[in-house]
Amino acid sequence: MKIQEVIDELKSYDGKPVKIMEVCGTHTSSIFKNGIRSMISPKIKLISGPGCPVCVTSSAYIDRLTEFSLKEDHCVLTFGDMMKVKGSSMSLTEAKAAGGKVKILYSPLMALTEAREHKNIQYLFAAVGFETTAPIYALMMEEMKQKNITNLKLLTSVKTIVPALSYICEREKNIDAFLSPGHVSVITGADSYRELAEKYRKPFVIAGFEGEHILAAVYEIMRQLKTGRYEVKNMYATAVKEKGNEKARALLSEYFEQGDDFWRGIGIIENSALRPKKEYEIFDGGSRIEGMNEEMPKGCKCTDVILGRRNPAECPLFKTVCTPLHAIGPCMVSSEGACGIWYQNS
């Protein structure tokens, strides 16, 4: 089937309105970059899910980073996305302006070099992410163990997607299908969605990130919905295997264990955290003490956005007081956050 035929069919759809949640921020971004919405019927609504790790990280976590950065001979190492996220009183950008030491890294492994070169400084690495980045954190710990690096610790906020999807399926009954994340699925495998598809009777289609991949996945979802099927379909087979990346998963089970976690804007989701195991406590900068429930900024609808209840443009703060340069809600802060992507592209 040619891509134009797929587009024609999706464009002419005139059945009952359909809501498809894309879980991954990179999908949200690609949907805009390819102008996918302009190619499909307005009756097919693509909504964003909880797929931005920065957006769902608690403000208590940010507080711990900013406090650490302000201590003498202490330095926080982080990805750029985290810089602007507000804690309860300040962001890392503000902590840096107040004299805190914060360094942006482009790769987690740079943290090891930094720690080796400056032995007199205590480093805390903001290890945020999903299953995708977690194997690299495991590798970091492996190397820290081998090379006996003692002045670097990880403050992890590693979340797992399947428990979050289960949480959403349980509560948000009007989502018809899921565009499963490409990167996370590389690690977890297509099989990880089978139980959810079966239990909640919804299609889960794994897609790559090119425009054609997304259109083909939406087409597959529409076909399944039309014929009353609810299957896991792996349409990113070049990268995603049924069982995922078993080597990476073995690495994760060696270094991490599951725990409950707080998701900003949602609350506690059972078994959705990966934290360093007790035996690797020496590399852990306090990941076990997690932030408790906290309120969202007044008027902010990030909770509804993350759970797919409304799109960013339907929040009263969107583009009025909440902008990338003055973010109120966490989804506006990151370039992978739904509100940030909508702002940049719509």
Next chain:
Amino acid sequence: MKIDMSYGSGGKQTGDLINQVFLKHFNNKTLNRLEDAAVLSVEGKIAYTTDSFVVTPLFFRGGNIGKLAVCGTVNDLSMMGAVPKYLTAGFIIEEGTELETIEEIARTMALTAKEAGVRIVAGDTKVVDGNGGVFINTSGIGEVMKGGISISHCKPGDAIILSGNLGEHHAAILSHRMGIENQIASDCAPLNSIVQNLLDSQIRVHCMRDVTRGGLATVLNEAAEQSACSVEIWEEALPVSPEVKGFCGILGLDPLYMANEGKMIAVVPGNQAEKALKAVQNSKYGTNARIIGTVLEGNGVRMKTRLNGLRTIDLLYGEGLPRIC
């Protein structure tokens, strides 16, 4: 040998630095006189601009901070339809910098200035506390060949020409900082020969801009806003090398928002588009030029995607930082 504070004292070492490095390489009559100011002759209207350069690393594949400092000011002058004539160069050097580093930067500046046909006629050196950093300010004067070229002069029906591949400077610098080994080189280059070719070909150029920080998206938004019109570009026409495309894919960067240091757009009447394209392509740094879009009535910037979808192209907000997943 390392530069220490004595090189900025105004005494013997400062004199040595000026004579043995800057005069040696920049060598021209005006500068060699070492007067308090250069006395220059110019004809007609002048364009006058300044820019500061703080890039790290100082040396990267495709250039160094010195090459950037000359090209940056040469290009800003050129975009106003001016022939760049004279530059000044101010150096702020952190102590601990190797003298060889300064010499290599000065040597490159001299070569680039020669290529662009400009003379470095005045300069200044300061040494400050620090750890081997170098910052350069250049200002420049150019003689205006053709007036009326402005970011506010784009008109519906105009064609937009981009002089070559996007994102190479940004990708080269980022690769260096991240320790990623690849063959991506900065596109840093003087663009005055492209402008000369356009004007020699009697193209009625409405607007020119070099595509630097903020990338093509930012330049096009500025053009649309200042000219009170809309811009449509075509994704399939945008030149991006496979290496940069791959690099962007991995890091979640968008070539539309990435910095370049040797690329420009020229907005020309639609009926002169092909002729203008040839003029750009016949220039040393414009061989891969493309007509990438058109100016329309309305407002904002939109891109027709490869799959014929329509994407809004907004300004870059904040820094274009690599994503984390």
